[in-house]
């Protein structure tokens with residue numbers, strides 16, 4: 001008898017401090033057969049599921065995959081609509097022996113703190129005790145609701161994330177073992193009173209030597225050694241997503257053992273202890289530099305590119321991408337040969353109306369999030385206009401673990417940031433785009449700038465840019481900018497996080 005496995009996806013990384021909530025339109029929507037067409041042979045989480053299921057000769061039933069991306073709080077109406085679309089497909093699938101889901105794990109919905117947890121609970125209510133294995137982002141918030149309503153949850157092991165495909169394969173293999181009755185997963189969850197810290201909990205670097213010295217990479221290597229024990233089915237160490245501001249948006253460890261709850265508990269305790277012991281090292285490994293100092297360091301550096309990371313305005317953490325603090329310092333200090341990305345649909349429209357070669361007086365940035373910074377008036381020349389659609393060909397966050405300039409085609413990814421305009425102001429190039437800015441070299445190139453040829457490159461990121469920029473960067477400086485993704489949490493008032501918590505409180 002052939003097993004029948006349903007495959008789907010659902011998720012968001014909700015920043016509860018976002019001024020753009022509620023979010024209605026998902027960023028990615030894939031339904032039914034397209035889920036197979038878009039993922040077969042690709043280095044995605046679902047691509048990993050499909051490869052293993054197809055090799056095992058199983059019957060695959062595609063449902064839907066809905067991702068809102070890194071964003072704000074999801075509108076209740078949008079959430080209910082797409083959740084019922086997924087559950088309806090599962091109910092109509094006929095006999096299903098197992099379910100594989102590609103989740104994120106940090107979705108906050110209007111009125112609900114754990115969007116994906118409720119989805120898992122409703123799937124169980126609708127389909128009964130069918131085994132469900134889900135892959136979650138390493139920034140997933142691990143609630144009891146999620147753990148109690150799935151057979152197994154598997155987290156990414158990399159930050160920036162370059163192992164989606166590998167974890168997809170792990171999940172599918174585990175589901176097959178569960179369906180065949182070979183294993184009986186028992187789960188132990190250990191939550192730590194710790195908010196990230198995401199910057200220092202980096203695991204992967206383009207330069208393998210640097211990866212070796214990262215404290216969280218060291219812990220991940222240890223985890224993978226422990227996983228070689230055949231009694232252990234999976235160990236995931238989740239950073240959590242502090243900016244969701246739910247009681248569980250903290251660091252947590254999930255250990256899954258085969259029918260041995262004592263062993264699962266011991267392993268979860270051991271890994272949690274390793275992480276807790278390293279908490280001060282995570283803070284030290286990526287120090288935050290004040291804006292003026294960082295810009296001086298970049299200007300005075302003997303050679304570029306120097307990457308200035310606008311951590312308070314992380315495109316990958318639900319921030320608006322219109323922080324002008326670094327641009328203001330660059331202009332004030334007379335920096336040259338610098339490129340700054342900003343999301344500003346109004347400025348793009350002005351540039352398009354004026355046309356290439358014209359000079360415009362325009363306010364850039366600071367229009368979406370007025371709490372932390374202001375728009376800046378510039379007199380700019382319009383250099384290049386583009387449709388903002390491009391293909392990410394090199395290593396990137398959400399991609400594949402290869403260290404080479406161009407990845408194999410199955411790992412390429414299409415991106416769309418809306419229309420863009422390249423403006424030039426006194427030797428500083430400003431890329432304005434309608435949508436959130438990109439975090440890889442291809443974004444800059446598509447807008448008309450080769451970042452490897454610039455002295456100073458601003459990126460709006462925490463970790464994500466590292467997958468792409470480490471191959472060209474002479475130096476990367478994390479700049480202590482304000483905003484809804486500030487790693488020092490300055491100006492952010494948490495309402496739901498359990499206190500005391502590291503690093504906000506003395507513990």
Ligand SMILES: [Zn+2]
Pocket residue numbers: 137138139161
């Ligand atoms: Zn993540």
